[in-house]
Amino acid sequence: MSEKPNMSPVTKELLKKVRMMVPPMLEKFHKGQLGRVAVIGGSENYTGAPYFSAMASARLGADLSHVICTPAAANVIKTYSPNLMVHPIMRETSEVPASASPAAELASPIIAMLTNLHAVVIGPGLGRDKLMQATVAAVIKAAREKNKPLVLDADALWLVQSQPELVHGYKECVLTPNVVEFGRLAKAVGISEEDLPDTGEAGCKQLAAALGGVLVLRKGALDWISDGTKTSVCESEGGRKRSGGQGDTLTGSIGTLLAYRSLYLEKLWDVEGNLSAEETLMLAAWGGSAITRECSRLAFMKHGRSLQASDLTAEVPVAFETLIGEKEESKL
Numbered sequence: 001m002s003e004k005p006n007m008s009p010v011t012k013e014l015l016k017k018v019r020m021m022v023p024p025m026l027e028k029f030h031k032g033q034l035g036r037v038a039v040i041g042g043s044e045n046y047t048g049a050p051y052f053s054a055m056a057s058a059r060l061g062a063d064l065s066h067v068i069c070t071p072a073a074a075n076v077i078k079t080y081s082p083n084l085m086v087h088p089i090m091r092e093t094s095e096v097p098a099s100a101s102p103a104a105e106l107a108s109p110i111i112a113m114l115t116n117l118h119a120v121v122i123g124p125g126l127g128r129d130k131l132m133q134a135t136v137a138a139v140i141k142a143a144r145e146k147n148k149p150l151v152l153d154a155d156a157l158w159l160v161q162s163q164p165e166l167v168h169g170y171k172e173c174v175l176t177p178n179v180v181e182f183g184r185l186a187k188a189v190g191i192s193e194e195d196l197p198d199t200g201e202a203g204c205k206q207l208a209a210a211l212g213g214v215l216v217l218r219k220g221a222l223d224w225i226s227d228g229t230k231t232s233v234c235e236s237e238g239g240r241k242r243s244g245g246q247g248d249t250l251t252g253s254i255g256t257l258l259a260y261r262s263l264y265l266e267k268l269w270d271v272e273g274n275l276s277a278e279e280t281l282m283l284a285a286w287g288g289s290a291i292t293r294e295c296s297r298l299a300f301m302k303h304g305r306s307l308q309a310s311d312l313t314a315e316v317p318v319a320f321e322t323l324i325g326e327k328e329e330s331k332l
Helices: 009-021 048-059 071-080 103-114 130-145 155-162 179-188 200-210 246-265 277-306 309-323
Strands: 036-040 064-068 085-087 119-122 150-152 173-175 215-218 223-226 231-234
Touching (some): 009 277, 048 064, 119 246, 150 246, 200 223, 215 277, 231 277, 277 309
Parallel strands (some): 036 119, 119 150
């Protein structure tokens, strides 16, 4: 495993544990056994975000990477890459008759897919259309019933802000708010600005606890991660450009690591260690943060001020090799 020379001992130890969760590529595995991840989002005006998330998932090694979006978004996303499976299932309010109430009907085929997925990312490019929001609300409820790992970002957090009960107490859920989204979520669960601690660590812990133990990854200069009881931090250096869309690499990376986590917990191979479901959830979020920060650092070194979200996509396999490294049994 190659490593950055400025890694702290804590970072090295966490990366070692993340590596334990990553399945080797064994000859006996068949298609889909190395991860099936879906990204739900993508509307007429937002096609880049779900693509960046799904491609990060694919580049990190998921066998099957799905995008579930509107037809208008699907037609565009299909032109970005033939490697993604794009499903034009979602609809915006303007696309259905005014008298219809089709959220449950639209959610039905997505819910049917959940059984075959290891992890679901919800939010990239979702928008705030009422029908889109209602549809993913139904999917979240079904995912909870099936105990499917979720990553919620962007406008899925807008939904949580208005309906925190959707995720409250769900221990298979990761929220990834930025500073503005974090403030809105805190207010939604009754934490005032005066009550919210100034430090990233304490505030992250307080919000996670208020949500009943949901894992919160508070993005910022440092990425704080807490379930309300335990807290970790990813302090790896990233790039200096804050262009939009970099958080989509994060959600896709976490989604794939959550898929790997499921395979680890199933003991699909002769696994190392005895990591618990609780610890591996936090490791998946921390690992996604570390990979994204490394992607940002590498892309910034190449592109500087002109860095765009698409530049991070190409760095995902490089970041993986730098931070985690391929297992010997995966090599020919």
